[in-house]
Amino acid sequence: MFGPQTSMSQTIGPVTAGNGSTVYAGTFNSSVAQEQQNAQQALSFPEMYNRLHEISDATSGTCQWILENHTFRDWQNAQRGLLWIKGKPGVGKSTIMKYLWNDSTAETSSETQITASFFCHGRGVDLQKSPMGIFRALLHQIVEKVPQFYEDLENKFRARCKSQGSHGSAWAWTEPELRNLTKDYLSSCRDLELLIFVDALDECGEDKARDLLDFFQGVVAASEAQSDSGLRICVSSRHYPLVRSDVLYQVIVDGENLADIQTYVAQKHKLFRRNTQYDELVSSISWRAQEIFQWSVLVVPRVVKSLEGMKPVELILQ
Template sequence: MTSRSLEIDSAVSGTCEWLLQHDTFRKWTELNQELLWIKGKPGSGKSTLLNFAFTNQKHFLSARYSDLVISFFFHGRGGDLQRTPLGFFRSLLHQILKQIPYCLSDLVITFEKRCKEIGECVEKWQWHPKELWFSLKSSLLRILETRSVWIFVDALDECGEGSAKDLVHKFELLFKQSVALSACSNQLRICFSCRHYPILSSPGLAEICLEKENRADIHTYVHSESSSSREPISDTVLDSIIERASGVFLWAQLVVKRIQNLTINGAGPNQIIAAVDSIPEDLESLYNQLIRGMGPASVKLIQWIYFARRPLSVKELRWAMAIDVGYSSLQACQSAVDYVPDDKRMRQRILSLSQGLAEITSGSNTPIVQFIHQSVKDFFIDKGLLALPANFVSIHAAIGMSHLYLFQTCIRYLAMKEVEKLAIGTKNPDQMVTEFPFLSYATTSWVSHMKQSEDHDTPAEQFLELFSWPSNVLINLWTEVYRGIDEHSSDCPSGNTSLVHVVARYGIQGVMNAILQRLGQVTVEADLKDGSGRTPLSLAAEEGHTIIVEILLAIGQADINSKDRYCRTPLLWAVRNGHEAVVKLLLATGQDIDSKDKYGQTPL
């Protein structure tokens, strides 16, 4: 949740300092103004500036006062907790808990009680955003009784327009509630940074437009880069970069890197000037220019960076790109001409294949690969995918084919001879992941890629062929590997799981239809129980997959009153999780509404 702030480039010496003297910023810090917006074009340096403001205020206020200063940096290229309100609430509460723990005593009691009664958080239960917001709001109001609060939030737009507007609305209401505490001098102040669009703020609020203020900073940056280069860049070229950047730091950064590469390759002054003049002035056109020279390997890299469920490490990505349809063993993959033998060379290959649009972060214990900026990710989903040499006919098709490729890679990895021979019981999870770096991702992610690919119209037959269905050998291996890696995960399948169980649980409709069509009159597998006594109907009912339930009921042979090891029927699972549409379907079949589970509970 907090790694994003570590990834942000530190401000170059002599930059960002203008903010402290800016009239709007000073009024926000000194007067009773509650909300400050820092807005700017993509790549204008908003994150660096907000991080500078947060660090400066935290240092200043910690030294002189007892004010609470907390922050969150949304990260559209990161994991779920880095780009959702849930992660935002959890991070702020964690910071409060570390600094003023007594304000969250009720939350701690709730946490300890649930862990004792239900089990470990995440594995057995999850916080709901509403209850975390209530705790955050209550704790902030309590803190304001004794001290001021400063909250810095970066890249608000990267949590999605709907979520961003909802958060702004929540804090506007919180400001009104805090007015009751205005008898004292304590204030709640929030600084948001975001792009100009979507429009998230009301007119007339305190606002700093970054591209109108950062020309001097760009000047300082490009001259600093020039002075540290092997061959200094001419003033004529530097002045051209500063002028054409139009307040976009990222554009200047990419152009300076290109010039440095040209200089290393022996380009003369006239060639460099011509190269700079040929570079488009907007980021989108520049990205288009950069991807023109990409080949098939670059396409694979872009697909992995964009569509992976989470950012991959260099080692994971090295293996992901090594898996090929023609190989049945990892040893064969390592013998391929294009196999990259170590992470150091993979780092170089990532930078080369991405044309500078990807980076390896250094802000966490395990460096990960991501796009250099959110605008790169936006570019690819808007139109950039269609510009890649991959024959995508539409963005919709590109998404489906990309998830299909990732799904196929995961399944092929699991089917490799070395994985098949893996003695699960003889190794602990850490040993397994060390020996097989891509094993964890492949095991936990193939279902998600299959579902998303099918949602984008990939024919179901392609999935069945890869499993050699009706064989469940690969599913059995996957189940065993998953239980060896993380048997306590709520997503870990039970023993005796079949492909029908998987597609029922995750609502993969096309594959379910294809399976039942192939089965014809042989519908035994459609009612098979897994190791927990769960049938496909039971799993679909629990998750609320109405169409899957309809499909299974339509075959006429599903046991609607089948009980699992807890004596729970499909109806009880649907009621337990509040799936009204599924409940109605099951009641229409005449399911027993008085059936009791192991604990004496009935659907009623």
């Protein structure tokens, strides 16, 4: 079967799939290639990666605590499992999720490890804050990297087009269809390690957030039947509306980010270290943040601007 990067020439040599493996060599019809291209495009949407790119990268020296967290390491060493990262609004959950995502993709050197992610956005378009958007984004990434899933999706797509007409006008994927496809693909991988990140479930709404957590738990449970593969899923949310105790791996950010806040504040004020009240200023901002990383992110630029304007530290503290 052709990988998603197949050209439309009539005769081809080896084709490289998303995971770098050679999956096909031969000839094909250009109209079929266009149909295959449309199949994957049917999952895509313009804002699919917007939230991921909007989140600032972690400041140097921050977020490293989670890599040493015992619960995180237990999940990381497990063959399967659901990790739930949770905390109050503004504590930096999305930054941590992006940090983990970057860390996992940077270390991926094996063709058997597949990673996929989606970062929900409550202020975005509907697909950025709905299960439909999550399923489309995850499937889009997975089928690109796993040839057998790509082939299965293409077969389903062509069958629908043949029986119902053009996608987008005569028919469209439904949420239940994509939900089932996502479950089937995630839970039935062979000889692969799947690593999935989904940030901010709560931004999909209370009922949908609960349903999504149940869904991902169910997917991990279903994968138990595949002894030759691994599936680890990491999700994040606020404490509410997901008040649950049945998730084995849980990491609470609240209180764990105090050193990160101080590191962030100190780095942003490093140009003013010669100020005799530098330590007091950094300490005051870090303490006043009260675990809310976002508060320090909003306040620090104002303080820096005041310092650049030679405003007395006493007035800034006030």
